[in-house]
Amino acid sequence: MKETSNKFVKVRCAKCKNEQILFERASTKVSCLVCNEELAAPTGGKTEIKGRVLEVLE
Numbered sequence: 001m002k003e004t005s006n007k008f009v010k011v012r013c014a015k016c017k018n019e020q021i022l023f024e025r026a027s028t029k030v031s032c033l034v035c036n037e038e039l040a041a042p043t044g045g046k047t048e049i050k051g052r053v054l055e056v057l058e
Contacts, residue, residue: 006023006024006025007024007056007057007058008021008022008023008024008056008057009021009022009024009049009053009054009055009056009057010053010054010055010056010057011039011040011049011051011052011053011054012051012052012054013032013034013035013037013039013051014037014050014051014052015032015035015037016032016034016035016037018032018033018034018035019054020032020033020039020051021057022039022040022047022049023047024046024047024056025045025046025047026040026042026047027042028042029041029042030047032051037051038050039051
């Protein structure tokens with residue numbers, strides 16, 4: 001049976017270099033807390049991440 005574990009990811013904002021932790025299956029748009037740049041957009045499954053993924057957290 002396939003395991004479906006949802007994870008968190010640490011993402012770096014391309015605009016201001018702020019690092020932020022996001023849920024990999026976010027259901028709403030996620031913006032940077034510093035500069036308000038869009039970091040992730042929902043797609044109905046895994047989130048489309050627009051920043052640089054630094055680390056996947058278990």
